[in-house]
Amino acid sequence: MIGLLPLTLLLFSWGPSVNAGSVNYGGACSVGNQKLAAGTYEFQADCDSITFCNSSGLCDHKGCRSDEYPLGYPTxxxxxxxxPTGMFCPDEEDQCLPLLAVGSPCQFxxxxECQGPPNFQQLADTTGYGLNVNGSVCLNNICMWANATLGNTCVVENTAYTVYSANNESIDIVSRDNCSPGLYCDAQHLVCMKTKNKGDSCDADKECSTYNCLAKGVCGRSANLPHHVPFWVYIIVGVxxxxxxxxxxxxxxxxxxGHRNAEREKRLQYWREQNAFRQNILQMQETARxxxxxxxxGGPHSPRSTLYSRDGAQSEDSQIPMLNPTSKSSALRHQLSDDGSDDGSQDSIMIQRVDRKDSNKF
Incomplete structure (x- = not known):
């Protein structure tokens, strides 16, 4: 199976490629050294990228350019x-020349460089694969028109390009012909045949309307066609x-x-511990009292009794002040006081020693 050059390399080879030399303006050069490099078909010369070798054997400033943005020119x-229209710039880029008539020699x-046919609008390539320019094609260095119809004899030009990869190099064959758009020239019978649709068997890229013959021998989708994702894929991705x-x-x-529940359980445990501690304190206070x-x-008339004890106020709900002792003298005075808390849970008992003013009475 004849493999064809990828689209990018094919388009690159459409315009003249120049491998510039090292001789600057005014230096000596030889026109005989101008050639196309083997495998890549780059135009090579003695002069640098901004000069050409004139007939006097000296490097002179170029008089035209083929590319919109030429390489090698300083800012x-x-x-x-x-x-202008109707003229072309040759590989040497020395000067603009008129377009060549059919049958005239042309550069590779x-x-x-070739004149278009009168019906160039119908014959011009619109696929973007670079099959011809305005219906004209240069095959085997001869200007032709791409107007060969279905079943008629055609001309084929097969060119072997060297393709370089990271580890090795290989040969890729580019086959061009003068058939009309939508046709290709069969290499065996040299007649124009209709291009094949996607999925049909093929031997070369030129046989497919998509210009892409897959390795399994069938025409695939165009290499430069964007991949459209089905609508259901967008739905699945969105879902x-x-x-x-x-x-x-x-x-x-x-x-x-879970974190909130854990923190709530910690706070609840802390509250339970504090409540138990409070109950223990209250129990201790009650026991001490x-x-x-x-x-x-003794009874309520005991010398150690107080107004609180004589009146029988044993509960915390009593409103009788517990500040003043009884009128009877005693060496110890018992006093109950509130710590000022709202719930009255921090009642305390204070035992205070009082010195008697009358030391003779006891």
């Missing part, structure tokens, strides 16, 4: 102008994105809820 130097792969967002939110909710009240071992 301080303006490149030469492009040729320079379809733009997946939405589902991912919802799953993330749900996961964050459950995670934070009863112990002090029972020290006298």
């Amino acid at each position: 301080s130097l303006d490149p030469p102008p492009r040729c 792969d320079r379809d733009d 997946c994105i939405l589902g991912g967002m919802l799953a993330t939110l749900a996961g964050m909710y459950w995670l934070h809820r 009863h112990s002090i009240m029972s020290l006298s071992g």
Whole structure:
């Protein structure tokens, strides 16, 4: 199977490629050294990229250019102008020349050097694959028109290009012909045949309307055709994105809820401990109060009794002030005081020693 050059390399080879030499303006050169490099078909000369070798054997400034943005020109130097309509700039880029008539010799792969046919609008290549220029084609260095019809004899030009990769190099064959658009020249019978549709068997790229013959021997989709994703793919992607967002939110909710429950349990445990501690304190206060009240071992007229104990106010709900002792003198005075808390839970018992003013009475 004859493999054809990829589209990018084919388009690159459409315009003249120049491998510039090292001789500057005014230096000596030889026209005989101008040639096309083997494998790449780059135009090579002795002069640098901004000069050409004139008939006097000296490098002179170029008089025209083929590319819109030529390489090798410094920003301080303006490149030469492009040729007007009806003229072309040869590989040497010395001067603009008139277009060549059919049958005239032309430079390699320079379809733009040939005059177009009268019906060039119908024969011009519109596929973007570079099959011809305005219906004219340069095959075997001869200007022709790409007007050979279905079943008629055609001309073929097969060119072997060297393709370089990272590890090796290979040969790629580019086959061009003078058949009309939508046709190709069969290499065996040299007659124009209709191009094949996608999925048909093929031996070369030129046989396919998409100009892409796959390795399995069938015509594939065009290499420069953008890949269109079906609408259902967008729906699935959107659903997946939405589902991912919802799953993330749900996961964050459950995670934070677990943290909140853990913190709530900690606070509840702390409250229980504090409440138990409070109950223990209240129980200790009650026990201490009863112990002090029972020290006298008597009734309400005991010398150690107080107004609080004589009146029977044993509960915390009593509103009788517990500040003043009884009128009877005692070496110890018992006093109950409130610590000022709102719930009255921090009642305390203070035992205060009072010195008697009358030391003779006891």
